[in-house]
Amino acid sequence: MSLRDSLMYHLNVSLLGHGALRIQRIKAQMTMNRQGWWHHEHLNPPPVTSAWLKELISRHYLKGRWITGTQKVAWVTSGAPIEFLKALGYYLIYPENHGAVCGIRRVGDEKCKVAEHAGWSRDICSYARTDIGTILSGKTPVGKLPKPDLLVCCTNICQTVLYWYQVLAQQFKVPLILIDTPFLYSKAPEHALDFVEKQIQYAIETAEKVAGVSMEPKRLRHVTELSHDAVDLWNRIMHTGRARPAPFLAFDEFIHMAPIVEMRGDQATVDYYRALLAELEARIKNGTGALKEEKKRVLWDNLPIWFVVRKFGNLLASRGVALVASTYTNAWGELADLIDPHHPIESMAKCYIHPILNRGTGQKLQTMKTMIEDYEVDGVLLHSDRSCKPYSIGQMDQQSILLKQLGIPALLLEADHNDSRVLSWEQSENRLQAFFEVLGV
């Protein structure tokens, strides 16, 4: 660590940055607490805690801007085990999350095009194209992405990441840790769990070498505890959507999920989710829904369509349709019980082999059925995401099974999470309007 880097970091991040962001948050909260500040025909005001979220995310990326030379940096896939990295003091970048930021800011296409001009096919996931486009152009809406010292790729979400991270390893010339998680059609067999556990142990050794520090078991236990608490709180936050009216929508979850993905294992994440949960529980007590009038409830399947999240939210709200849950955000909460701080490595193996995308479509259907019941939904929106094949496969069958077995109508919407060129808004809106009519609103 150089003295200059350290000084710059503390000046820009710890002193100026944190202070300015805290003032911004306080100001925003004061506005939100003022009567009459909110004007929306169909939506109630967002939770006041939202201002805190903005501070957390901005702080995270601000840190990334100045981190080089002060802390080791790892780039990781969204489903990768990260507790050991946090315990070793790594700062983490999630290219997929950064991709989502680009999508929300509507610069995803721009980045994808840069990658395509360099020869990457349009058939590759738009997160990968957004990431490669960001690296090639050097431009990002978050200011600057720090270069990685280590890459960690876990195949529990898809096989795309396997090749994508190999490209990153060549580009940055840094070590790549691969954690291969065998696909599950039923209960995870012992040998598969053992296989993943051994890989995590090996990953820890590599990460120790790169960081130049040894793992302290106490520290790992502490981070795993924080991770467990955050996941548990996130789960409870999502469950508030079971109330009628729902105080929090999946559209809100899409935004508020950032900390559970990229800041899992931090105390700040636990504090933030605890405050958010308290606010939502108070809303349930007051009978305040996210919508001014909730007429019907629907479930979302697959990634959000980032570049039209707000537009989509407004369209549903205008018809009184509450998006009360999503299988996507649920993926970061449903495994809370598997995390055991007393057996961090063993439980990491168990937890990270089980994400929704690493389980067969039959199991995914079962998850959907349970959610339909728990959240009392009237319909399902299936986003057929051109980029994310593992998530989209089986949706046509799922649609007909849900209708036949549960009498729940489901709409298939063809789009992409980050590439707006795939979505025809007019046609999609038309299908949605027809679906609303089927729901009777």
Next chain:
Amino acid sequence: MSNKLPVAVGIDLGSAFTKVIALDEEGKVLQKIIEDTDPYTEKQAGRLLDGITGGEYHRVSIVATGYGRKLAKRSTRAVTEISCHAKGIFHEMGHGGTLIDIGGQDSKVIVISDTGAVLNFTMNDKCAAGTGRFLEVSANRLKIPIELMGKTALEAASEVKITSTCAVFAESEIVGLLAKGKPVDHIVRGLARSLVLRVAAMAHSLHPPKPFMLSGGVARSPAIRAFLAEALGQAVELPEEPQIIGALGAALMALDIHKGK
């Protein structure tokens, strides 16, 4: 044509044609208009509705449907084609089942319950394959009137397989086939088959209940009807006027509104 003023009007502003149906208190059809959709759709809708209501909008309920439905500014309500087609066909046939609608620029399959409710639907709305546009483009290229395509296809002694489902590529395929000396009627038969197979595949994706019903302008082609029955493995029921089913459904909804239902 009747001098009586209607109480309910349905207007279907489709991509190729605009259809209007006016009903009296008893649901009797007083007037029916079918004309090409104008590029200035809003003006066209205004003109048609002014004419049919005599400008007395306060006495009439109007439901607009079709892609241009939002452009019918005087409508009481805008409803999608899915709901309107289901309402219209259920009224005409008196039972549920699976409706296949092949319109000018989209096609759709709607599963309708025994009580007339929409249970499921799918649309081909992003590409011209499987729509009337596919036949129109081909008819232009082959220089035969579109109305004669059905008859020509049915009477053809043989069939050429068209492999491109895309309307644009089918056109280049036609050029190639003509260059190879393939007879026009064989190509026409192949084109009708290609369209039908595309639509039938879409219908199958919904595990469609029987009976099958057909609507939309393309339903007028005898070849499409025959080939569709073949592809689905059973006869396809046809309403008397397949092209106006959406407008009729819209008019019936307007009548419900008028009666306060």
